[in-house]
Amino acid sequence: MTKRRGWLLGLSLGNLLFLYLPIAVLAVFSFNASSMTAQWQGMTLHWYRVMAEDAALLTALQNSLLVALVSTAIATVLGVSAAVSLERSPFRGHRAIEGALLLPLVIPEVMMGVALLLFFVIVKVPLSLVTVTIAHTAFNLPLVLVIVRARLRRLDPRLEEAARDLGATPWQAFRRVTLPLLKPAIVGAVLMAFTVSLDDFVVTFFTAGPGATTLPLKVYSMIKTGVSPEINALSAVLVLISMALIAWSLMFQRTQRRMYPFGH
Protein backbone atom coordinates (compact mmCIF):
# COMPACT_ATOMS: atom_id res chain seq x y z
CA MET A 1 0.00 0.00 0.00
CA THR A 2 2.61 2.57 1.09
CA LYS A 3 4.98 1.35 -1.58
CA ARG A 4 2.37 1.92 -4.22
CA ARG A 5 1.59 5.34 -2.75
CA GLY A 6 5.23 6.34 -2.99
CA TRP A 7 5.37 5.22 -6.58
CA LEU A 8 2.25 7.23 -7.43
CA LEU A 9 3.58 10.28 -5.61
CA GLY A 10 6.81 10.08 -7.62
CA LEU A 11 4.90 9.84 -10.86
CA SER A 12 2.73 12.83 -9.96
CA LEU A 13 5.75 14.91 -9.01
CA GLY A 14 7.42 13.98 -12.31
CA ASN A 15 4.32 15.07 -14.16
CA LEU A 16 4.16 18.37 -12.34
CA LEU A 17 7.84 19.06 -13.05
CA PHE A 18 7.37 18.23 -16.71
CA LEU A 19 4.41 20.60 -16.96
CA TYR A 20 5.58 23.47 -14.82
CA LEU A 21 9.37 23.52 -14.89
CA PRO A 22 9.55 25.36 -18.27
CA ILE A 23 7.06 27.92 -16.99
CA ALA A 24 8.97 28.32 -13.77
CA VAL A 25 12.24 28.83 -15.68
CA LEU A 26 10.54 31.41 -17.84
CA ALA A 27 9.22 33.26 -14.83
CA VAL A 28 12.58 33.19 -13.09
CA PHE A 29 14.40 34.49 -16.14
CA SER A 30 11.97 37.40 -16.43
CA PHE A 31 13.85 38.82 -13.44
CA ASN A 32 17.24 38.29 -15.14
CA ALA A 33 19.38 41.42 -15.40
CA SER A 34 21.13 40.12 -18.50
CA SER A 35 19.63 40.73 -21.92
CA MET A 36 20.89 37.29 -22.91
CA THR A 37 18.16 34.83 -22.11
CA ALA A 38 20.23 31.88 -21.00
CA GLN A 39 22.65 33.63 -18.63
CA TRP A 40 21.80 34.66 -15.07
CA GLN A 41 23.21 38.04 -14.04
CA GLY A 42 21.22 39.01 -10.98
CA MET A 43 17.74 40.22 -10.05
CA THR A 44 15.95 43.09 -11.74
CA LEU A 45 12.44 44.34 -12.44
CA HIS A 46 13.76 46.15 -15.50
CA TRP A 47 11.97 44.01 -18.07
CA TYR A 48 8.63 44.52 -16.37
CA ARG A 49 9.16 48.28 -16.67
CA VAL A 50 10.09 47.92 -20.34
CA MET A 51 6.96 45.88 -20.90
CA ALA A 52 4.73 48.39 -19.15
CA GLU A 53 6.12 51.21 -21.31
CA ASP A 54 5.82 49.34 -24.63
CA ALA A 55 2.93 51.12 -26.38
CA ALA A 56 2.50 48.47 -29.09
CA LEU A 57 2.33 45.80 -26.45
CA LEU A 58 -0.28 47.70 -24.48
CA THR A 59 -2.39 48.17 -27.60
CA ALA A 60 -2.19 44.42 -28.22
CA LEU A 61 -3.27 43.79 -24.64
CA GLN A 62 -6.19 46.17 -25.07
CA ASN A 63 -7.22 44.38 -28.28
CA SER A 64 -7.02 41.00 -26.57
CA LEU A 65 -9.15 42.12 -23.66
CA LEU A 66 -11.72 43.68 -25.96
CA VAL A 67 -12.00 40.58 -28.14
CA ALA A 68 -12.20 38.30 -25.10
CA LEU A 69 -14.84 40.44 -23.44
CA VAL A 70 -17.13 40.80 -26.44
CA SER A 71 -16.79 37.24 -27.74
CA THR A 72 -17.36 35.82 -24.25
CA ALA A 73 -20.45 37.95 -23.74
CA ILE A 74 -22.01 36.92 -27.06
CA ALA A 75 -21.03 33.28 -26.64
CA THR A 76 -22.54 33.22 -23.15
CA VAL A 77 -25.91 34.58 -24.21
CA LEU A 78 -26.08 32.26 -27.24
CA GLY A 79 -24.61 29.26 -25.39
CA VAL A 80 -26.98 29.48 -22.43
CA SER A 81 -30.05 29.86 -24.65
CA ALA A 82 -28.90 26.98 -26.84
CA ALA A 83 -28.31 24.78 -23.78
CA VAL A 84 -31.73 25.56 -22.32
CA SER A 85 -33.61 25.01 -25.56
CA LEU A 86 -31.74 21.78 -26.33
CA GLU A 87 -32.31 20.41 -22.86
CA ARG A 88 -35.82 21.59 -22.07
CA SER A 89 -37.67 21.43 -25.35
CA PRO A 90 -36.00 18.93 -27.63
CA PHE A 91 -37.25 19.46 -31.15
CA ARG A 92 -36.88 17.30 -34.22
CA GLY A 93 -33.26 17.00 -35.24
CA HIS A 94 -31.95 18.56 -32.05
CA ARG A 95 -29.19 15.94 -31.92
CA ALA A 96 -27.87 16.99 -35.30
CA ILE A 97 -27.91 20.65 -34.30
CA GLU A 98 -26.16 19.83 -31.05
CA GLY A 99 -23.48 17.88 -32.88
CA ALA A 100 -22.94 20.78 -35.24
CA LEU A 101 -22.71 23.21 -32.33
CA LEU A 102 -20.11 21.12 -30.55
CA LEU A 103 -17.97 20.47 -33.63
CA PRO A 104 -15.55 23.38 -33.02
CA LEU A 105 -14.44 21.62 -29.84
CA VAL A 106 -12.94 18.73 -31.78
CA ILE A 107 -11.94 20.32 -35.09
CA PRO A 108 -8.19 21.02 -35.23
CA GLU A 109 -7.69 24.71 -34.59
CA VAL A 110 -5.67 25.22 -37.77
CA MET A 111 -8.56 23.93 -39.85
CA MET A 112 -10.98 26.13 -38.04
CA GLY A 113 -8.71 29.10 -38.65
CA VAL A 114 -8.39 28.35 -42.34
CA ALA A 115 -12.12 27.75 -42.70
CA LEU A 116 -12.98 31.02 -41.03
CA LEU A 117 -10.43 32.88 -43.14
CA LEU A 118 -11.93 31.41 -46.32
CA PHE A 119 -15.39 32.27 -45.13
CA PHE A 120 -14.49 35.90 -44.44
CA VAL A 121 -12.80 36.17 -47.80
CA ILE A 122 -15.78 34.68 -49.62
CA VAL A 123 -18.32 36.97 -47.97
CA LYS A 124 -15.86 39.82 -48.47
CA VAL A 125 -15.55 40.93 -44.86
CA PRO A 126 -12.21 42.68 -44.36
CA LEU A 127 -10.12 41.10 -41.64
CA SER A 128 -10.11 43.17 -38.46
CA LEU A 129 -10.79 42.90 -34.75
CA VAL A 130 -14.42 42.25 -35.70
CA THR A 131 -13.55 39.07 -37.59
CA VAL A 132 -11.31 37.98 -34.71
CA THR A 133 -14.22 38.52 -32.32
CA ILE A 134 -16.57 36.53 -34.53
CA ALA A 135 -14.04 33.70 -34.73
CA HIS A 136 -13.56 33.67 -30.96
CA THR A 137 -17.32 33.61 -30.46
CA ALA A 138 -17.40 30.54 -32.71
CA PHE A 139 -15.11 28.51 -30.48
CA ASN A 140 -16.39 29.96 -27.20
CA LEU A 141 -20.01 29.09 -27.87
CA PRO A 142 -19.59 25.29 -27.71
CA LEU A 143 -17.50 25.71 -24.58
CA VAL A 144 -20.28 27.59 -22.80
CA LEU A 145 -22.86 25.17 -24.20
CA VAL A 146 -21.07 22.10 -22.86
CA ILE A 147 -20.51 23.48 -19.37
CA VAL A 148 -24.02 24.90 -18.94
CA ARG A 149 -25.68 21.86 -20.48
CA ALA A 150 -23.92 19.52 -18.08
CA ARG A 151 -25.30 21.47 -15.14
CA LEU A 152 -28.75 21.73 -16.68
CA ARG A 153 -28.89 17.99 -17.17
CA ARG A 154 -28.35 17.40 -13.48
CA LEU A 155 -30.99 19.95 -12.54
CA ASP A 156 -34.28 18.42 -11.45
CA PRO A 157 -36.93 19.44 -14.03
CA ARG A 158 -39.49 19.28 -11.24
CA LEU A 159 -37.98 22.43 -9.74
CA GLU A 160 -39.26 24.37 -12.72
CA GLU A 161 -42.58 22.58 -12.47
CA ALA A 162 -42.77 23.48 -8.80
CA ALA A 163 -42.25 27.13 -9.71
CA ARG A 164 -44.96 26.91 -12.37
CA ASP A 165 -47.28 25.25 -9.90
CA LEU A 166 -46.67 28.09 -7.46
CA GLY A 167 -47.84 30.66 -9.98
CA ALA A 168 -44.73 31.48 -12.01
CA THR A 169 -44.99 32.05 -15.75
CA PRO A 170 -42.47 30.08 -17.83
CA TRP A 171 -40.19 33.13 -17.94
CA GLN A 172 -40.49 33.76 -14.20
CA ALA A 173 -39.71 30.10 -13.52
CA PHE A 174 -36.56 30.38 -15.63
CA ARG A 175 -35.56 33.72 -14.11
CA ARG A 176 -36.23 32.82 -10.47
CA VAL A 177 -35.31 29.13 -10.35
CA THR A 178 -33.36 27.83 -13.34
CA LEU A 179 -31.05 30.80 -13.86
CA PRO A 180 -29.92 31.12 -10.23
CA LEU A 181 -29.23 27.38 -10.15
CA LEU A 182 -27.23 27.65 -13.37
CA LYS A 183 -25.25 30.64 -12.13
CA PRO A 184 -22.18 28.74 -10.92
CA ALA A 185 -21.94 26.93 -14.25
CA ILE A 186 -22.43 30.14 -16.21
CA VAL A 187 -19.78 32.03 -14.24
CA GLY A 188 -17.42 29.09 -14.67
CA ALA A 189 -18.12 29.02 -18.40
CA VAL A 190 -17.57 32.77 -18.73
CA LEU A 191 -14.19 32.62 -17.02
CA MET A 192 -13.15 29.62 -19.08
CA ALA A 193 -14.22 31.23 -22.35
CA PHE A 194 -12.50 34.48 -21.43
CA THR A 195 -9.25 32.65 -20.72
CA VAL A 196 -9.37 30.61 -23.90
CA SER A 197 -10.04 33.73 -25.95
CA LEU A 198 -7.26 35.65 -24.26
CA ASP A 199 -4.77 32.88 -24.98
CA ASP A 200 -5.82 31.92 -28.48
CA PHE A 201 -3.17 32.14 -31.14
CA VAL A 202 -3.98 29.86 -34.07
CA VAL A 203 -7.50 30.95 -34.97
CA THR A 204 -6.61 34.57 -34.28
CA PHE A 205 -3.57 34.30 -36.55
CA PHE A 206 -5.78 33.39 -39.52
CA THR A 207 -8.58 35.86 -38.88
CA ALA A 208 -6.71 38.98 -37.76
CA GLY A 209 -6.03 41.69 -40.26
CA PRO A 210 -3.33 44.35 -40.19
CA GLY A 211 -3.59 46.45 -37.04
CA ALA A 212 -5.72 43.84 -35.32
CA THR A 213 -2.89 42.42 -33.27
CA THR A 214 -3.78 40.60 -30.10
CA LEU A 215 -1.33 39.80 -27.32
CA PRO A 216 -0.39 36.27 -28.43
CA LEU A 217 0.16 37.54 -31.99
CA LYS A 218 2.33 40.34 -30.64
CA VAL A 219 4.43 37.91 -28.62
CA TYR A 220 4.91 35.75 -31.69
CA SER A 221 6.07 38.69 -33.79
CA MET A 222 8.43 39.80 -31.01
CA ILE A 223 10.03 36.37 -30.91
CA LYS A 224 10.72 36.54 -34.64
CA THR A 225 13.10 39.42 -33.99
CA GLY A 226 14.88 37.63 -31.16
CA VAL A 227 13.83 36.51 -27.70
CA SER A 228 14.05 39.40 -25.29
CA PRO A 229 13.54 38.98 -21.54
CA GLU A 230 10.62 41.39 -21.99
CA ILE A 231 8.74 38.43 -23.47
CA ASN A 232 9.60 36.40 -20.41
CA ALA A 233 8.09 39.08 -18.23
CA LEU A 234 5.00 39.31 -20.40
CA SER A 235 4.59 35.54 -20.49
CA ALA A 236 4.92 35.34 -16.75
CA VAL A 237 2.13 37.88 -16.37
CA LEU A 238 -0.07 36.07 -18.89
CA VAL A 239 0.41 32.70 -17.23
CA LEU A 240 -0.42 34.23 -13.89
CA ILE A 241 -3.64 35.80 -15.19
CA SER A 242 -4.71 32.63 -16.97
CA MET A 243 -4.06 30.48 -13.95
CA ALA A 244 -5.98 32.86 -11.72
CA LEU A 245 -8.95 32.83 -14.08
CA ILE A 246 -8.96 29.04 -14.40
CA ALA A 247 -8.69 28.63 -10.64
CA TRP A 248 -11.57 31.04 -10.17
CA SER A 249 -13.63 29.16 -12.74
CA LEU A 250 -12.97 25.82 -11.04
CA MET A 251 -13.81 27.34 -7.68
CA PHE A 252 -17.22 28.37 -8.99
CA GLN A 253 -17.89 24.93 -10.37
CA ARG A 254 -16.98 23.49 -6.99
CA THR A 255 -19.40 25.81 -5.17
CA GLN A 256 -22.15 24.39 -7.29
CA ARG A 257 -21.22 20.89 -6.20
CA ARG A 258 -21.22 21.93 -2.57
CA MET A 259 -24.68 23.44 -2.99
CA TYR A 260 -26.11 20.12 -4.19
CA PRO A 261 -24.19 17.42 -2.42
CA PHE A 262 -26.72 14.76 -3.37
CA GLY A 263 -26.37 15.55 -7.04
CA HIS A 264 -30.03 15.34 -8.00
Added chain:
Amino acid sequence: MGGPIVELRDVVKAYGVTRAVDHLSLEIRQGEFFSILGPSGSGKTTLLRLLAGFERPDRGEVWIEGRLMQEVPPNLRPVNLVFQHYALFPHLTVFGNVAFGLEMRGVSRHEIVSRVAAALEMVRLTGKQERTPTQLSGGEQQRVALARALVNRPAVVLLDEPLGALDQQLRQEMQVELKGIQERVGLTFICVTHHQGEALTMSDRVAVMDQGRALQVGSPREVYDRPASTFVANFIGISNFLTGSVDSVHGARCTIRVPNLPEIVARHRGGIGEGGRVSLALRPERLHLSREADLNGFDNAVPARVAKAIYGGHEMQYQLRLSDDVLWTARVPNDGTVERRFALDETVFVRWNADEGAILVE
Protein backbone atom coordinates in the same frame (compact mmCIF):
# COMPACT_ATOMS: atom_id res chain seq x y z
CA MET B 1 -68.16 19.22 2.98
CA GLY B 2 -70.18 20.17 -0.03
CA GLY B 3 -70.52 19.65 -3.75
CA PRO B 4 -67.76 18.58 -6.10
CA ILE B 5 -64.74 20.91 -6.21
CA VAL B 6 -62.91 18.69 -8.67
CA GLU B 7 -64.58 16.77 -11.41
CA LEU B 8 -63.03 14.49 -13.98
CA ARG B 9 -65.30 13.52 -16.83
CA ASP B 10 -64.28 10.52 -18.90
CA VAL B 11 -60.62 11.56 -18.94
CA VAL B 12 -58.16 9.66 -21.15
CA LYS B 13 -54.42 10.23 -21.18
CA ALA B 14 -52.14 7.95 -23.15
CA TYR B 15 -48.37 7.78 -23.57
CA GLY B 16 -47.81 5.97 -26.81
CA VAL B 17 -50.01 2.92 -26.64
CA THR B 18 -50.27 2.73 -22.84
CA ARG B 19 -53.24 4.46 -21.36
CA ALA B 20 -52.08 5.96 -18.09
CA VAL B 21 -55.59 7.23 -17.44
CA ASP B 22 -58.38 5.33 -19.11
CA HIS B 23 -61.89 6.80 -19.26
CA LEU B 24 -61.72 7.97 -15.69
CA SER B 25 -64.56 9.86 -14.07
CA LEU B 26 -64.28 11.09 -10.50
CA GLU B 27 -65.92 13.66 -8.27
CA ILE B 28 -64.06 15.05 -5.32
CA ARG B 29 -66.01 17.00 -2.74
CA GLN B 30 -65.18 20.31 -1.17
CA GLY B 31 -63.13 19.90 2.00
CA GLU B 32 -62.53 16.18 1.89
CA PHE B 33 -59.31 14.23 2.17
CA PHE B 34 -59.42 12.08 -0.92
CA SER B 35 -56.81 9.42 -1.55
CA ILE B 36 -55.99 7.69 -4.77
CA LEU B 37 -54.59 4.31 -3.93
CA GLY B 38 -52.92 2.10 -6.47
CA PRO B 39 -49.74 0.23 -7.38
CA SER B 40 -47.00 2.02 -9.27
CA GLY B 41 -47.94 2.40 -12.91
CA SER B 42 -51.64 2.56 -12.14
CA GLY B 43 -51.84 6.10 -13.48
CA LYS B 44 -52.26 7.89 -10.18
CA THR B 45 -49.34 10.28 -10.66
CA THR B 46 -50.55 11.08 -14.17
CA LEU B 47 -53.90 11.92 -12.65
CA LEU B 48 -52.26 14.43 -10.31
CA ARG B 49 -50.31 15.95 -13.18
CA LEU B 50 -53.54 16.34 -15.13
CA LEU B 51 -55.02 18.22 -12.19
CA ALA B 52 -51.91 20.37 -11.70
CA GLY B 53 -51.85 21.21 -15.41
CA PHE B 54 -48.55 19.61 -16.38
CA GLU B 55 -50.38 17.21 -18.66
CA ARG B 56 -53.39 17.71 -20.85
CA PRO B 57 -56.04 15.04 -21.27
CA ASP B 58 -56.30 13.45 -24.70
CA ARG B 59 -60.04 13.19 -24.12
CA GLY B 60 -62.48 14.23 -21.45
CA GLU B 61 -62.64 17.22 -19.17
CA VAL B 62 -61.11 18.37 -15.92
CA TRP B 63 -63.16 20.81 -13.88
CA ILE B 64 -61.89 22.58 -10.78
CA GLU B 65 -64.11 24.96 -8.81
CA GLY B 66 -66.66 24.86 -11.59
CA ARG B 67 -64.16 25.98 -14.24
CA LEU B 68 -63.07 23.91 -17.22
CA MET B 69 -59.28 23.55 -16.96
CA GLN B 70 -58.53 22.62 -20.57
CA GLU B 71 -56.68 25.82 -21.52
CA VAL B 72 -55.54 26.90 -18.05
CA PRO B 73 -51.75 26.68 -17.51
CA PRO B 74 -50.34 25.37 -14.19
CA ASN B 75 -49.58 28.83 -12.83
CA LEU B 76 -53.20 29.95 -13.11
CA ARG B 77 -54.82 26.88 -11.57
CA PRO B 78 -56.23 27.07 -8.04
CA VAL B 79 -54.22 24.03 -6.97
CA ASN B 80 -50.80 23.46 -5.43
CA LEU B 81 -48.81 20.28 -5.63
CA VAL B 82 -46.61 18.76 -2.94
CA PHE B 83 -44.06 16.90 -5.04
CA GLN B 84 -42.98 13.37 -4.31
CA HIS B 85 -39.41 14.27 -3.41
CA TYR B 86 -40.55 17.75 -2.40
CA ALA B 87 -38.71 19.63 -5.20
CA LEU B 88 -37.69 22.38 -2.78
CA PHE B 89 -35.69 25.21 -4.32
CA PRO B 90 -32.12 24.52 -3.19
CA HIS B 91 -30.96 28.10 -3.69
CA LEU B 92 -33.64 29.59 -1.44
CA THR B 93 -34.08 29.46 2.31
CA VAL B 94 -37.11 27.90 3.96
CA PHE B 95 -38.66 31.36 4.01
CA GLY B 96 -37.85 31.92 0.33
CA ASN B 97 -39.39 28.58 -0.58
CA VAL B 98 -42.62 29.16 1.29
CA ALA B 99 -42.87 32.80 0.15
CA PHE B 100 -42.36 31.90 -3.53
CA GLY B 101 -46.01 31.41 -4.43
CA LEU B 102 -47.09 34.60 -2.66
CA GLU B 103 -44.35 36.60 -4.38
CA MET B 104 -45.46 35.30 -7.77
CA ARG B 105 -48.95 36.55 -7.05
CA GLY B 106 -47.72 39.96 -5.99
CA VAL B 107 -48.79 39.77 -2.36
CA SER B 108 -47.37 42.64 -0.29
CA ARG B 109 -44.16 42.06 1.63
CA HIS B 110 -45.88 42.69 4.92
CA GLU B 111 -48.54 40.08 4.24
CA ILE B 112 -45.98 37.59 2.93
CA VAL B 113 -44.01 37.75 6.18
CA SER B 114 -47.06 37.09 8.34
CA ARG B 115 -48.52 34.38 6.12
CA VAL B 116 -45.23 32.52 5.82
CA ALA B 117 -44.82 32.67 9.59
CA ALA B 118 -48.33 31.29 10.07
CA ALA B 119 -47.74 28.48 7.56
CA LEU B 120 -44.45 27.51 9.19
CA GLU B 121 -46.11 27.50 12.58
CA MET B 122 -48.77 25.17 11.27
CA VAL B 123 -46.15 22.64 10.19
CA ARG B 124 -44.10 23.25 13.37
CA LEU B 125 -41.06 24.74 11.65
CA THR B 126 -40.99 28.11 13.40
CA GLY B 127 -37.41 29.28 13.85
CA LYS B 128 -36.04 27.44 10.82
CA GLN B 129 -36.88 30.15 8.29
CA GLU B 130 -33.30 30.93 7.42
CA ARG B 131 -32.14 27.35 6.87
CA THR B 132 -31.59 26.04 3.36
CA PRO B 133 -33.28 22.78 2.34
CA THR B 134 -30.05 20.77 2.56
CA GLN B 135 -29.76 21.72 6.23
CA LEU B 136 -33.09 20.07 7.01
CA SER B 137 -33.98 16.47 7.79
CA GLY B 138 -36.27 14.53 5.45
CA GLY B 139 -39.25 15.10 7.71
CA GLU B 140 -38.57 18.82 7.89
CA GLN B 141 -38.21 19.07 4.11
CA GLN B 142 -41.57 17.38 3.81
CA ARG B 143 -43.11 20.00 6.10
CA VAL B 144 -41.58 22.84 4.09
CA ALA B 145 -43.07 21.37 0.92
CA LEU B 146 -46.44 21.21 2.64
CA ALA B 147 -46.17 24.78 3.97
CA ARG B 148 -45.15 26.01 0.50
CA ALA B 149 -48.44 24.66 -0.87
CA LEU B 150 -50.71 25.59 2.06
CA VAL B 151 -49.55 29.19 2.30
CA ASN B 152 -51.25 30.00 -1.01
CA ARG B 153 -54.61 28.76 0.29
CA PRO B 154 -55.36 26.88 -2.92
CA ALA B 155 -58.77 25.35 -3.53
CA VAL B 156 -57.13 21.94 -3.72
CA VAL B 157 -53.84 20.65 -2.33
CA LEU B 158 -52.38 17.81 -4.38
CA LEU B 159 -49.98 15.43 -2.67
CA ASP B 160 -47.82 12.94 -4.57
CA GLU B 161 -46.74 10.13 -2.23
CA PRO B 162 -46.25 12.75 0.50
CA LEU B 163 -44.85 10.37 3.07
CA GLY B 164 -43.06 8.03 0.67
CA ALA B 165 -39.55 9.19 1.50
CA LEU B 166 -39.95 9.04 5.27
CA ASP B 167 -39.06 6.15 7.54
CA GLN B 168 -41.74 3.97 9.06
CA GLN B 169 -42.14 5.72 12.40
CA LEU B 170 -42.11 9.26 11.04
CA ARG B 171 -44.53 8.14 8.42
CA GLN B 172 -47.10 7.03 10.96
CA GLU B 173 -46.74 10.25 12.95
CA MET B 174 -47.12 12.34 9.81
CA GLN B 175 -50.25 10.45 8.71
CA VAL B 176 -52.06 11.66 11.78
CA GLU B 177 -50.54 15.12 11.57
CA LEU B 178 -51.37 15.55 7.89
CA LYS B 179 -54.98 14.66 8.51
CA GLY B 180 -55.02 17.08 11.46
CA ILE B 181 -53.63 19.91 9.35
CA GLN B 182 -56.12 19.21 6.59
CA GLU B 183 -59.00 19.40 9.06
CA ARG B 184 -57.69 22.66 10.54
CA VAL B 185 -57.20 24.47 7.23
CA GLY B 186 -60.38 22.98 5.78
CA LEU B 187 -58.88 22.64 2.29
CA THR B 188 -59.54 19.79 -0.09
CA PHE B 189 -56.60 17.37 -0.19
CA ILE B 190 -56.07 14.89 -3.00
CA CYS B 191 -53.36 12.44 -2.07
CA VAL B 192 -51.76 9.81 -4.23
CA THR B 193 -50.24 6.80 -2.49
CA HIS B 194 -49.46 3.14 -2.97
CA HIS B 195 -49.57 2.54 0.77
CA GLN B 196 -52.96 1.19 1.80
CA GLY B 197 -52.54 1.83 5.52
CA GLU B 198 -51.74 5.45 4.81
CA ALA B 199 -54.78 5.92 2.60
CA LEU B 200 -57.10 4.26 5.09
CA THR B 201 -55.80 6.27 8.05
CA MET B 202 -55.95 9.72 6.50
CA SER B 203 -58.78 9.70 4.01
CA ASP B 204 -62.44 10.56 4.05
CA ARG B 205 -62.75 8.69 0.78
CA VAL B 206 -60.47 6.43 -1.19
CA ALA B 207 -60.34 5.55 -4.87
CA VAL B 208 -58.53 2.33 -5.70
CA MET B 209 -56.92 2.64 -9.11
CA ASP B 210 -55.44 0.15 -11.51
CA GLN B 211 -54.43 0.52 -15.14
CA GLY B 212 -55.85 3.99 -15.37
CA ARG B 213 -59.28 3.11 -14.04
CA ALA B 214 -60.95 3.69 -10.70
CA LEU B 215 -61.99 0.22 -9.53
CA GLN B 216 -63.74 1.35 -6.38
CA VAL B 217 -64.49 4.66 -4.71
CA GLY B 218 -65.72 4.78 -1.15
CA SER B 219 -64.96 5.42 2.50
CA PRO B 220 -61.96 3.57 3.92
CA ARG B 221 -64.34 1.28 5.80
CA GLU B 222 -66.29 0.42 2.68
CA VAL B 223 -63.19 -0.30 0.68
CA TYR B 224 -61.61 -2.25 3.51
CA ASP B 225 -64.58 -4.36 4.47
CA ARG B 226 -66.41 -4.59 1.20
CA PRO B 227 -63.91 -4.65 -1.66
CA ALA B 228 -65.65 -4.58 -5.00
CA SER B 229 -63.26 -6.83 -6.87
CA THR B 230 -60.49 -9.35 -6.42
CA PHE B 231 -57.90 -6.72 -7.34
CA VAL B 232 -59.15 -4.29 -4.70
CA ALA B 233 -59.32 -7.08 -2.13
CA ASN B 234 -55.78 -8.13 -2.94
CA PHE B 235 -54.45 -4.60 -2.92
CA ILE B 236 -56.08 -3.77 0.38
CA GLY B 237 -54.32 -6.71 1.99
CA ILE B 238 -56.75 -9.60 1.76
CA SER B 239 -54.87 -12.70 0.83
CA ASN B 240 -57.43 -15.43 1.36
CA PHE B 241 -59.82 -16.39 -1.39
CA LEU B 242 -62.23 -19.24 -2.02
CA THR B 243 -63.91 -19.72 -5.36
CA GLY B 244 -67.09 -21.76 -5.68
CA SER B 245 -70.68 -21.73 -6.82
CA VAL B 246 -73.72 -20.44 -4.97
CA ASP B 247 -75.74 -23.34 -3.61
CA SER B 248 -78.63 -21.51 -2.01
CA VAL B 249 -79.65 -18.01 -0.99
CA HIS B 250 -81.71 -17.26 2.14
CA GLY B 251 -82.20 -13.55 2.67
CA ALA B 252 -78.86 -11.91 3.35
CA ARG B 253 -77.12 -15.26 3.67
CA CYS B 254 -76.03 -17.76 1.13
CA THR B 255 -74.21 -21.04 1.06
CA ILE B 256 -71.34 -21.65 -1.27
CA ARG B 257 -70.13 -24.97 -2.51
CA VAL B 258 -66.38 -25.29 -2.94
CA PRO B 259 -64.76 -28.49 -4.25
CA ASN B 260 -63.23 -30.66 -1.49
CA LEU B 261 -64.45 -28.41 1.33
CA PRO B 262 -67.53 -28.29 3.53
CA GLU B 263 -70.26 -25.88 2.57
CA ILE B 264 -69.45 -22.26 3.39
CA VAL B 265 -71.98 -19.86 4.88
CA ALA B 266 -71.50 -16.23 3.91
CA ARG B 267 -73.30 -12.92 3.93
CA HIS B 268 -73.93 -11.31 0.56
CA ARG B 269 -75.06 -7.92 -0.65
CA GLY B 270 -77.18 -8.98 -3.58
CA GLY B 271 -76.28 -9.49 -7.17
CA ILE B 272 -75.87 -13.24 -6.88
CA GLY B 273 -78.01 -16.12 -8.00
CA GLU B 274 -78.05 -19.84 -7.35
CA GLY B 275 -75.43 -21.65 -9.38
CA GLY B 276 -73.43 -18.44 -10.00
CA ARG B 277 -69.65 -18.36 -9.62
CA VAL B 278 -68.46 -16.26 -6.71
CA SER B 279 -65.31 -15.68 -4.70
CA LEU B 280 -65.16 -15.19 -0.99
CA ALA B 281 -62.42 -12.88 0.26
CA LEU B 282 -61.33 -13.08 3.89
CA ARG B 283 -58.79 -11.10 5.91
CA PRO B 284 -55.99 -13.07 7.59
CA GLU B 285 -56.63 -11.41 10.96
CA ARG B 286 -60.33 -12.30 11.02
CA LEU B 287 -59.75 -16.05 11.12
CA HIS B 288 -59.84 -18.01 14.35
CA LEU B 289 -57.85 -21.21 14.69
CA SER B 290 -58.75 -24.08 16.97
CA ARG B 291 -58.04 -27.75 17.47
CA GLU B 292 -61.75 -28.42 18.02
CA ALA B 293 -63.97 -29.23 15.09
CA ASP B 294 -67.16 -27.71 16.56
CA LEU B 295 -68.50 -24.34 15.36
CA ASN B 296 -68.51 -22.83 18.87
CA GLY B 297 -70.73 -19.96 17.74
CA PHE B 298 -69.02 -19.38 14.41
CA ASP B 299 -70.74 -20.07 11.10
CA ASN B 300 -67.89 -21.91 9.45
CA ALA B 301 -65.25 -24.37 10.57
CA VAL B 302 -62.99 -25.76 7.88
CA PRO B 303 -60.17 -28.21 8.53
CA ALA B 304 -56.72 -27.30 7.29
CA ARG B 305 -53.12 -28.44 7.62
CA VAL B 306 -50.46 -26.05 8.96
CA ALA B 307 -48.02 -25.64 6.07
CA LYS B 308 -45.84 -22.98 7.63
CA ALA B 309 -45.64 -21.17 10.95
CA ILE B 310 -43.85 -17.84 11.01
CA TYR B 311 -42.98 -16.13 14.25
CA GLY B 312 -43.60 -12.37 13.92
CA GLY B 313 -43.17 -11.08 17.46
CA HIS B 314 -46.57 -9.61 18.22
CA GLU B 315 -48.32 -12.19 16.10
CA MET B 316 -47.98 -15.64 14.61
CA GLN B 317 -48.54 -16.07 10.95
CA TYR B 318 -49.73 -19.46 9.75
CA GLN B 319 -49.98 -20.71 6.23
CA LEU B 320 -52.86 -23.14 6.03
CA ARG B 321 -53.59 -25.63 3.33
CA LEU B 322 -57.37 -26.05 3.07
CA SER B 323 -57.24 -28.20 -0.06
CA ASP B 324 -54.82 -28.92 -2.84
CA ASP B 325 -55.40 -25.58 -4.49
CA VAL B 326 -56.36 -23.37 -1.56
CA LEU B 327 -53.61 -21.90 0.61
CA TRP B 328 -54.62 -19.31 3.21
CA THR B 329 -52.83 -17.10 5.66
CA ALA B 330 -54.03 -16.55 9.21
CA ARG B 331 -52.64 -14.05 11.69
CA VAL B 332 -53.01 -14.91 15.34
CA PRO B 333 -52.11 -12.34 18.00
CA ASN B 334 -49.32 -13.57 20.22
CA ASP B 335 -51.00 -13.43 23.64
CA GLY B 336 -48.53 -15.76 25.27
CA THR B 337 -50.88 -18.72 25.69
CA VAL B 338 -49.62 -22.10 24.63
CA GLU B 339 -53.03 -23.32 23.47
CA ARG B 340 -52.96 -20.95 20.45
CA ARG B 341 -49.65 -22.26 19.13
CA PHE B 342 -49.86 -24.79 16.37
CA ALA B 343 -47.19 -27.07 15.02
CA LEU B 344 -46.20 -27.75 11.46
CA ASP B 345 -48.43 -30.37 9.76
CA GLU B 346 -50.94 -30.22 12.60
CA THR B 347 -54.61 -30.26 11.58
CA VAL B 348 -56.48 -27.17 12.74
CA PHE B 349 -59.96 -25.82 12.21
CA VAL B 350 -60.31 -22.42 10.65
CA ARG B 351 -63.40 -20.74 12.02
CA TRP B 352 -65.05 -17.49 11.00
CA ASN B 353 -68.40 -15.73 10.97
CA ALA B 354 -70.58 -15.37 7.92
CA ASP B 355 -70.47 -11.59 8.37
CA GLU B 356 -66.73 -11.53 7.79
CA GLY B 357 -65.40 -11.42 4.32
CA ALA B 358 -66.82 -10.21 1.09
CA ILE B 359 -68.54 -12.03 -1.74
CA LEU B 360 -67.14 -11.03 -5.11
CA VAL B 361 -69.12 -11.94 -8.18
CA GLU B 362 -66.78 -13.42 -10.74
